[in-house]
Amino acid sequence: MLVNKRLLQLTKGNRVRLAGVTALLFTATASYWVQAWFLAHALAALVGLMQGTANPDGGPGGPLLTPLAGVLACGMARLVLLQFHARLAGTLGSAVRLELRRSLAERLLQPDRLRDTSDRSGARRLALSEGVDGVDNYISNYIPHAFQLQLVVPLLLLWIAWFNPMLAGALFLAVAVAVGAPKLWGKVLSARGQRHWDSYEALSADFLEALQGMRTLKILHAVPRIRDKLNRRSQELHRATVSTMRTSLVDTALADLGIQAGMLAAAALAAYSVLNPGSTPAATPATTYFLLMLASEVFRPVRDLARQWHAGYLGLSALGSIDAAGGTSQTTPARKAPFRHEPGAAVGLPESLRLEDVSFRYSSEDPWVLHNASAEFHRGSLIALAGPSGSGKSTLFDLLLGFLNPDSGSITMDGRPLVPADISVVSQRSYLFPGTVRENFSMVAPAATEGRMQHVLAAVGLAGELQPDGLDTRLAEAGGSVSGGQLQRLAIARALLVDRPVLLLDEPTSALNQQLAAHVLTGLREVARDRIVLMIAHRPEALAAADTVLRMDAGTLYPSNQPKAAQL
Template sequence: VEPYAALVLGPALLLALLGPRWWDRLLARRGKEHWDSYEALAADYLEALQGMPTLRATGAVGRVRERLERRSAALHRTTVAKLRVSLVDTGLTDLAVQGGTAAAVLVACSSAATGRTAATGTYLLLLLASECFRPVRDLSREWHAGYLGVSAADGITGLRTAEAAVPDRGTVAADWASAPEIRFEDVRFTHPGSGRPALDGVSFTAAAGRTTAVVGPSGAGKSTLLSLLLRQRDPDRGSLTVAGTATAAYTLASLRRGIAVVSQDTYLFHATIAENLRIARPAATDEQLRAAARTAGIDQEIARLPDGYATLVGERGATLSGGQRQRLALARALLADAPVLILDEATSAVDERGQARIVRELAAAGRGRTCVVVAHRLDAVRHADHIVVLDAGRVAATGDHTTLLAGGGVYASLVAAGRTAQEERAA
């Protein structure tokens, strides 16, 4: 229609497309700073809301408020810094778009005045001059919106490319027909960054179908022992076998499916009691739910709730007490009917009378399972078939309750400390 208009619009179009690319690196850096500040503020707000009762009880509300204000100010600074770069980027694009359009209008007017183009050609030229920049404006808008995703991409990439704590290269399925034997042989493990091994030459056997208790003072390595059994980590040295096969030879999914765990830190989902229990066994019948709950000592309390097993427990089981949450987790593990049952301080939030009843029920329910029990309250482990005493990452002694108590040492001191604590509570 008008070749001179193309000569004007071409450079303007190139400037609108390529000019803002000069600022891409700076915009990406400012975008990451903005995202990091936003993420830090969001995390602090969530933590403060969840821990508000603790903050009030410790008088720390003011200090946390000051920290949140500093985080908010940091977010404001990074947001403004990002907007400065973004506005320069947008201004350059708009300058090219508006300047190119204005130049094309001048060319169209000149062509109409000199008679090179007819009225219809002039109108068409004005229409095309504006229209050719529309995709550029759309692209610019999407480009800026995309930087929200680019800022978060590093974290997503980190998750997708992160190395697993343990490699899942096993090929054996942990489909144990009966309760397996668990054996630790000269196991040594040091946590990353620690100068002292958490476990140093640990050797013992948890007999198949029996209950083995692991006791010891805080920091003795009990939790580390369980994390190795669940293959959250692999030992630095030595071997750990289940049913005569190294844990690394099993597929992770099948190994963990064969081990039911009740930990001190219980997590319940925002769902009904029945749905929380059936996470372990979706096809479980109502009678099986009640049987597991009776063994865990919570069936009667559930029955007294307004909706029974259909009662919503709230986020993280907020509507239940700590003891109720722990007993529900215990029922969930029993319902899974796994060949191996691990109880890690599973009754720490239960009163002593309730604990004694649960221990008796577990002794009956545990028949046919290999049970590994970790507990600070020694009343919960005194009836175990075998007791392993850990101290400073080593096996200090093994035996039953009577033998270990007669032998003195770490176990006898733990029993004495427990009795003193009971007497103080009674007084």
């Protein structure tokens, strides 16, 4: 009744360990009762000694020695029992944790799950880490305590009823309040616990994605927006945490109310028995003390379980997330459709980008990557940058982007220094965020209209391919649900939405077949009417499609002999 069935099912295969943990807990608790019995007799003997009614045969303090030795022995035995309990609970927890992580990881790595567009790594990471830890806590700590409560309390109440039925009745009522009242509150608590977990999951997923996509976010100048989003998530989590803590305070207060009421009733009835020796069947001083202590023992499992509140709440909240991690997968929509092309969108009109005697090397020990290199790139023509591997093409892009600073020389646009805000870029490692195509676009261009988004999709030949959902097509993390070529074109489309006078592309057709490459290059030639477009290119068709080809070699940039392609 106090234990969640789904979480209990997870102990399958570890039931013996669970029974062992519960038994050790129960035995440790029972040691308090035996100790109470010895203590009650020690107290009775002490009172007897003080009143001079104790049996003198035991010598001075003799009647006290046996019960006090019993009290000590119980304390020692409990220490040992609790040690064993802690060890076995640890073993149970780690067995459950390992098994759960193994099975979740196995299910998450199934090919259909890997293509699931609704999966977010941050959420799954949370399920696999904190979620599984929460379940471990629930199983190794909360469940044994809940079992103990259900076993111990009825047993103790029966025992007390044998001595004093009225006291047992009063205690039963108090336990019912202490355990039952928070249960009434339980729905609110679990709803708030769930909200807390959901906020935590959302923050965790957003945070991981922001880290993975940081380079892209920086290049596309979207870091401040993502920072604001993470701040909002973090505030939501804070509010959810505070609201859960408030609910738990009420929960604790209700349980304490029951415990205090029960203790008061026990004390009152015990006092009544002492004052009226004939009122109960066995009202010797020792049994009265024992009953008083036993009455307080009825509440020990309630208090112990309340202490496991956090473990219980965390395990329950994590359940939804664990279920989602191991649940059924969704299939991605089919996307194969006819290819079509529409012209790109108009942007501001820059004229030229100029490098003048630019020199750069990574350190004074390294060779020059660029040495007094000069070049001028104009709007209106698609420019390709070629050169052997290691000749410095990526370094030149990093210099244009402002990630690196030239050791000498200048980079200007229309007579003024080039700044990062002039540039949008499509790198080879472009990152697509989980969510819809529209969300990916809005992230870098919040003001872009529907028409504009459709326009850039068409410019890269994706308008037809993304049917039937179009801009609402869902993307898995890092573009895992689309082909390499579609990912590359989506990244180009996204960069086109960022209205900047310079567009840099690192091998924009590397993942495309010849036909698609031709379409994209035609689109880029059109885009180049309004922007300065510079692409790193190796493939012959990309070089052939370019209006101008510049070669990089030995730190210098020079025009290629490559004949200009008039048409694709």
